[in-house]
Amino acid sequence: MGHHCQWRNPGLVIDSTLDSLNTFGLISVIGNQLKIVMQEKKEPNDFETRFRECDAKFNTIFNLTSVSSKIIRSDLTILKVNKALCELLGYTAQEIEGTKILDHACEEHIPHWHHLQEEIWAKKVPFFKLEACLYRKDRSRVWVDVTTILYNDQGETFGFTVLDDISGLKKYEESQKRLTVALKYSDTAVWELNLETKEVFRSPDHDQIFGYPQRQASWTLESYYSHIADSDLSEFKEAISRIEKTGGLDIQVRLIKADGTIRWLNMKGKTQTNEQGKAIKLIGVINDITKDKIIERHKDDFISIASHELKTPVTSLKASLQLLERSPDTLSSRNSVLITQANKGINRISLIIDDLLNAGKNYREQLEFRETTFNLYELAQEICEQFVPTGTQQITLSGEKDLTIHADSERIGRVMTNLISNAIKYAPGTAEISIELQDGSDFVKVSVIDNGPGISEQKIPLLFDRYYQADDQQGQYSGLGLGLFICANIIRKHEGEIGVDSTTGQGSNFWFTLPKK
Amino acid sequence: MDKIVIQETDRSVLDVLKLTLTEAGFEVYATNHLSADFLDVIAEKQPDLVVLDYKLSGQEAIQVCQQIKTRFPQLPIIALSCNYNIDQCYQQHGFNDYIRKPFDIDLLVKIIRKHIPHLSTQP
Numbered sequence: 001m002g003h004h005c006q007w008r009n010p011g012l013v014i015d016s017t018l019d020s021l022n023t024f025g026l027i028s029v030i031g032n033q034l035k036i037v038m039q040e041k042k043e044p045n046d047f048e049t050r051f052r053e054c055d056a057k058f059n060t061i062f063n064l065t066s067v068s069s070k071i072i073r074s075d076l077t078i079l080k081v082n083k084a085l086c087e088l089l090g091y092t093a094q095e096i097e098g099t100k101i102l103d104h105a106c107e108e109h110i111p112h113w114h115h116l117q118e119e120i121w122a123k124k125v126p127f128f129k130l131e132a133c134l135y136r137k138d139r140s141r142v143w144v145d146v147t148t149i150l151y152n153d154q155g156e157t158f159g160f161t162v163l164d165d166i167s168g169l170k171k172y173e174e175s176q177k178r179l180t181v182a183l184k185y186s187d188t189a190v191w192e193l194n195l196e197t198k199e200v201f202r203s204p205d206h207d208q209i210f211g212y213p214q215r216q217a218s219w220t221l222e223s224y225y226s227h228i229a230d231s232d233l234s235e236f237k238e239a240i241s242r243i244e245k246t247g248g249l250d251i252q253v254r255l256i257k258a259d260g261t262i263r264w265l266n267m268k269g270k271t272q273t274n275e276q277g278k279a280i281k282l283i284g285v286i287n288d289i290t291k292d293k294i295i296e297r298h299k300d301d302f303i304s305i306a307s308h309e310l311k312t313p314v315t316s317l318k319a320s321l322q323l324l325e326r327s328p329d330t331l332s333s334r335n336s337v338l339i340t341q342a343n344k345g346i347n348r349i350s351l352i353i354d355d356l357l358n359a360g361k362n363y364r365e366q367l368e369f370r371e372t373t374f375n376l377y378e379l380a381q382e383i384c385e386q387f388v389p390t391g392t393q394q395i396t397l398s399g400e401k402d403l404t405i406h407a408d409s410e411r412i413g414r415v416m417t418n419l420i421s422n423a424i425k426y427a428p429g430t431a432e433i434s435i436e437l438q439d440g441s442d443f444v445k446v447s448v449i450d451n452g453p454g455i456s457e458q459k460i461p462l463l464f465d466r467y468y469q470a471d472d473q474q475g476q477y478s479g480l481g482l483g484l485f486i487c488a489n490i491i492r493k494h495e496g497e498i499g500v501d502s503t504t505g506q507g508s509n510f511w512f513t514l515p516k517k
Numbered sequence: 518m519d520k521i522v523i524q525e526t527d528r529s530v531l532d533v534l535k536l537t538l539t540e541a542g543f544e545v546y547a548t549n550h551l552s553a554d555f556l557d558v559i560a561e562k563q564p565d566l567v568v569l570d571y572k573l574s575g576q577e578a579i580q581v582c583q584q585i586k587t588r589f590p591q592l593p594i595i596a597l598s599c600n601y602n603i604d605q606c607y608q609q610h611g612f613n614d615y616i617r618k619p620f621d622i623d624l625l626v627k628i629i630r631k632h633i634p635h636l637s638t639q640p
């Protein structure tokens with residue numbers, strides 16, 4: 001009968017037959033089972049040599065294996081560590097040997113680990129296993145799966161410990177846990193619809209969204225049908241039937257929960273195809289959007305009320321002014337000018353109210369245009385005249401006097417007014433603000449040029465953002481910061497461009513272009 | 518003379534509406550609320566057109582519009598509204614047209630004229 005020394009490890013199997021060894025040694029790690037069996041044998045032939053060979057082989061294996069291992073004695077002092085453990089913890093062997101493993105354990109794991117050590121050394125259990133966290137030399141943490149067994153060697157008991165690095169697994173578990181919590185608190189579920197079998201694989205809290213405290217045994221496409229309100233069901237079925245064509249789904253439906261309450265759901269997903277390009281499944285998320293729907297309704301209510309409260313007095317004022325303007329009685333030229341000015345003012349207020357209320361919506365979609373063909377120079381002249389010249393500032397206008405354009409004159413006027421107001425506001429020292437109209441082949445260009453402090457390069461990209469206000473740390477400039485944002489929307493909706501050329505200390509040129517139609 | 522029944526909640530808006538449309542040559546019956554007998558008023562006045570104040574969500578105006586349409590299917594009804602999206606919803610509620618507030622008085626008259634089938638020859 002031969003003597004056998006075997007170390008088994010995934011990817012590494014070493015087998016040695018020791019015929020004349022008086023100790024039969026078997027150490028094997030298969031899965032989580034680790035066994036070492038030492039057995040006496042009665043043939044003393046070249047025992048010393050064989051023993052040394054076996055010992056050397058064991059040491060080689062111990063050092064080469066990728067599984068972190070250590071050998072301890074009864075006072076728990078580490079006698080020997082392998083290379084894998086040194087690499088795992090970032091120490092040299094000399095730094096670890098002589099210490100105790102609990103010196104490296106994270107505080108929260110020490111009591112339990114210590115208790116298990118006491119039990120195994122008191123021979124109450126044959127081995128112990130635990131998951132614990134160790135500190136590396138750099139104080140970072142590493143999760144390990146620990147297995148310790150005891151074995152006898154020449155009458156002395158030693159502990160053999162394998163420490164499997166499970167940080168990756170732990171990270172995955174934690175990531176899963178985070179995902180589950182995030183999904184739960186955002187009222188979101190993940191769903192995967194098999195387009196062939198119509199079965200649905202789903203995240204743990206999926207069924208709770210549909211009002212089931214306990215997870216249902218199975219879920220199919222049909223299961224959704226009974227939960228979607230009749231008014232939305234045909235649209236949902238239609239969207240599902242078109243999945244292959246559209247490549248996905250994004251639909252808002254009313255959900256009837258198991259207890260009968262009604263919620264709003266947003267069901268989204270993208271199809272995944274097989275190698276032949278056929279859509280085989282839909283993967284996506286289901287969100288409870290009831291809160292969003294309520295907020296949306298409140299916002300609509302607010303806009304509706306604000307609109308009513310602001311526009312009603314403007315309505316009577318505007319109509320009264322128009323009626324006054326058409327008075328059958330002869331108006332003095334003074335009163336006539338005043339009424340004209342008041343009319344212009346009320347028109348501007350009406351537009352501002354619209355713009356403010358629409359700013360809460362998708363502005364570009366909501367902006368309604370009233371396009372006419374008009375003389376751009378005359379409009380610019382009219383706008384310039386609205387600004388009262390000061391002793392130090394002058395507004396000049398240059399360009400083709402018969403330049404006509406097809407656009408919304410009220411709004412183009414607003415853009416010009418805004419750019420000129422900005423020049424006055426932000427370039428107070430500038431002596432001249434010049435408005436230049438250029439007639440290009442496809443576009444006309446309007447420039448408002450000042451000699452003010454200019455704008456730094458970093459701020460230029462932010463200028464056309466909603467609510468951005470340049471250099472207002474002291475709050476010296478009033479306004480909502482909507483000016484350039486609204487201008488940009490007006491110009492883009494006209495399919496034109498808006499921009500600024502500016503250098504710090506050398507003034508700014510705010511310009512926009514409009515296509516000739 | 519073409520007759521118009523106008524319901525507008527705000528008294529000052531109602532006054533200018535009445536003045537504008539009277540000066541434009543319409544006979545105007547103006548009221549600031551939708552009374553329980555509003556349909557009877559319409560039956561009695563036999564207007565060529567009705568203007569209703571589509572206030573806030575327009576629930577009241579929509580309800581009355583539908584009642585009028587049931588009883589007087591041919592009578593044009595115009596929604597007068599502050600809502601920015603009135604253009605998207607007036608038809609589905611049965612209105613023939615809409616006028617946005619604040620309105621231009623020329624546009625107001627133009628829209629009303631569009632729905633009165635024949636121009637009155639009377640002064």
